[in-house]
Amino acid sequence: MPELPEVETICQALKPVLEGYSFQKIQLNRLDLRYPISYNLENKLAHHPINLVRRRAKYLLVDFSHNLTLIWHLGMSGRVIIENKKALLKTSPHDHVIFITSNNQKIVYRDPRRFGFLKLSPTCQLNEIAPFNTLGAEALNDPHLNGHTFHQRLIQRRISLKSALLDQKIIAGVGNIYASEALWQAKLSPFRLTDTITLAEAERLLKELQDVLRRAIAAGGSTLRDHIRPNGDIGYFQHEFKAYNCEHKLCAYCQSVYLCKTMQNGRATYYCKACQQ
DNA sequence: ATTATACCCTGAGTGC
DNA sequence: TGCACTCAGGGTATAA
Numbered sequence A: 001m002p003e004l005p006e007v008e009t010i011c012q013a014l015k016p017v018l019e020g021y022s023f024q025k026i027q028l029n030r031l032d033l034r035y036p037i038s039y040n041l042e043n044k045l046a047h048h049p050i051n052l053v054r055r056r057a058k059y060l061l062v063d064f065s066h067n068l069t070l071i072w073h074l075g076m077s078g079r080v081i082i083e084n085k086k087a088l089l090k091t092s093p094h095d096h097v098i099f100i101t102s103n104n105q106k107i108v109y110r111d112p113r114r115f116g117f118l119k120l121s122p123t124c125q126l127n128e129i130a131p132f133n134t135l136g137a138e139a140l141n142d143p144h145l146n147g148h149t150f151h152q153r154l155i156q157r158r159i160s161l162k163s164a165l166l167d168q169k170i171i172a173g174v175g176n177i178y179a180s181e182a183l184w185q186a187k188l189s190p191f192r193l194t195d196t197i198t199l200a201e202a203e204r205l206l207k208e209l210q211d212v213l214r215r216a217i218a219a220g221g222s223t224l225r226d227h228i229r230p231n232g233d234i235g236y237f238q239h240e241f242k243a244y245n246c247e248h249k250l251c252a253y254c255q256s257v258y259l260c261k262t263m264q265n266g267r268a269t270y271y272c273k274a275c276q277q
Numbered sequence B: 001a002t003t004a005t006a007c008c009c010t011g012a013g014t015g016c
Numbered sequence C: 001t002g003c004a005c006t007c008a009g010g011g012t013a014t015a016a
Helices: A004-018 A041-045 A123-128 A147-155 A161-166 A176-185 A199-218
Strands: A023-028 A050-056 A059-064 A068-073 A079-082 A095-101 A106-110 A117-122 A260-264 A267-271
Touching: A004 A050, A004 A059, A004 A079, A004 A106, A004 A199, A023 A041, A041 A068, A041 A117, A059 A123, A068 A123, A117 A123, A147 A199, A161 A176, A161 A267, A176 A199, A176 A267
Parallel strands: none
Antiparallel strands: A023 A095, A050 A059, A059 A068, A068 A117, A079 A106, A095 A106, A260 A267
């Protein structure tokens, strides 16, 4: 569900609601998410000012003033809803955590599949614990990421390009939708092995990947079934898909070949057999 | 070591 | 309408 653009959209929506405020109450409706939620989460976080809401890869990070960071992952089906007149008209049995801020805003974490989780880490140790100690460069706005460094990361491995884009240790934040979109835009086959990629191809793939991620953020992410912006609006980037979910549609580049869908490492992959080499 | 597979969980969609 | 089945945006513990 939420990939980098969706988590970024949620992060931007949470910033004005949380930064400078604190949690007055944290209601835990069930603890058994992917990992059990600490039952005393409220005691550890309530009434401590929130300094910063940020994103690393697909993780939301909420930094508190007392050197604690809330690590919040939305899994496949997680939603964050800030209650207003439009959002949260009715509750759901999957509303696992409800935050009330010092400004009386209600924020709901809803996650039917419960692949998401909430955990705490000292802020200063965040980069030393899993998974942050092994995460690759941020796909966007990372000063260490460029065509050369991306190429180096790719050629050290021998896996398919599609798998490489999904591997958070190689590059962080990309998921199944944007991996297919980026490969289509870059005209590279999802089956190409990473150690055959030239520098020029790596540069092209990175450029197109960043282009699709930026356009998706501008559209508020992609809404397939679960993603909803915290204010209740949907994202709109699904209308701009050129590859994902586009099997049996004509390739927008060549206008002559129908895109195909196949399973690759257990995930759906969409591509044009003619354009993507 | 690196690379593939199975699995966590619920809900939506399809075909019978 | 109901049932059986497949698939879904992710990540990790296993096996190969």
